[in-house]
Amino acid sequence: MRAVEFQEYGGPEVLRVVEAEVPEPGPGQVSIDVAYTGVNFADLKARSEGYRVPRLPYVPGLEVSGRIRAVGPDVTDLRVGQEVAALTEGGAYADVTVAAAVTVFPLPDGVGLRTGATLPTVLPTAYGLLHTVGRIQPGETVLVQSAAGGVGTVLGQLARAAGAGAVYGVVSAAPKAEYALAHGYDQVFVGSFTDEVRAATAGRGVDLALDPVGGETFRGSLASLATFGRLVSFGNASSAEPWTVGQPELNPTGLTVGGFSILGLAGTAPAALRVIASRAFQAVADGTVTLPVTAEFGLEAAAEAHALMGSRSSTGKLLLRVATSDRSRP
Known part of the structure; x- marks a missing residue:
């Protein structure tokens, strides 16, 4: 089978298409004939700096859709041929993966x-x-960093569906602002945002801020909170030094800081992940949320997909098209 791997860390050019053995599922696992693979910023961090890479060579990729090829021992609620989406621990840039x-x-x-x-x-x-x-509670205000990315696109729509009073986004360029405004945001700031948030909220700040960037953006998000506001960090795309915050920043206005990692949850609390995922998937099935695929590449063009995402000019979701068939639904 085909797989895309890297044998050293570096730019998109280190990605190579290779021939690999078809993996077999072990206990509690299934193998999947991959139809599409999602491209995530975590894949770029794996390739460039070894994020969550246990050893080299390494096949990146954390999410796929496809049909179950085989089920391992102790798997009773999934069947061969079933159309599924899956979160993997890597290895999704391939014709067949295991999850x-x-x-x-x-x-x-x-x-x-x-x-x-x-x-x-x-x-x-x-x-x-x-x-x-x-x-989130109805009527609350929300601030989202990277509002035009995949997660940001969904957050704007989900916040609106949850009854948010106002949804503010932050992006890096004006074209991204136009995209975000079409996906649930009331106002989008380009670049700087702290003073702009205060102005938009008549000095109050926001109730909830969501930050995947880290570093100075994290600190700016913290400074944008209203009294009793909450900040949730879900990444460190800036690769800045890990943030620290304590009583001097939190106590005066009763702020709260939390964290979230879908990959961490998959490893530590998969049952909780299944509950969250089932509710989230329903939001797509009932039309509450749409996530546009804004660029699609063949598996052999994974380096091009990485280059586009790394340019910070992409919006929405990027996919690798691995295999399709006449039985694939649109």
Whole structure:
């Protein structure tokens, strides 16, 4: 089978298509004939700096859609041929991948394989940020960093569906602002945002801020909170030094800081992940949320997909098209 791997860390050019053995599922696992693979910023960090890479060579990729090829021992609730979306621990840039059965989700009726590949990381992350950790309440105001990315696109829509009073986004360029405004945001700031948030909220600040960037952006998000506001960190795209915050920053206005990682949850609390994922997937099935696929590449063009995402000019969701068939639903 084909797989895309890297044997050293570096730019997109280190990605290579190789021939590899077809993996077999072990206990509690299934193998999947991959139709589509989602491209995530975590894949770029793995390639460039070894994020969550146990050893080299390494096949990146954290989410797929496809059909179950084989089931391992002790798997009783999934069947061969079933159309699924899955969260993996790497290895998704390939014709066949293996995933733990607890992170494999049958596609809801009306959700096809192409859409299914956009779901495993983005939808549960967005839902968990807003509802599980962020505990959004109707009428509250929300600030989202990277508002035009995959998670950001979903967050704007979910926050609006949850009854947010106002949803503010932050992006890096004006074209991204136009995109975000079409996906649930009331106002989008380009670049700087702290003073702009205060102005937009008449000095009050926001109730909930969601940050995947870290570093100075994290500190700016903290400074944008209203009294009793909550900040949820779900990444460190800036690769800045890990943030620290304590009583001097939190106590005076009763602020709260939390964290969220879909990959961490998959490893430590898969049952909780399944609950979050089922609720999140329903939001797609009932039309509450749409996540546009804005660019699609063949598996052999994975380096091009990485280059586009690394340019910070992409919006929405990027996919690798691995295999399709006449039986694939749209």
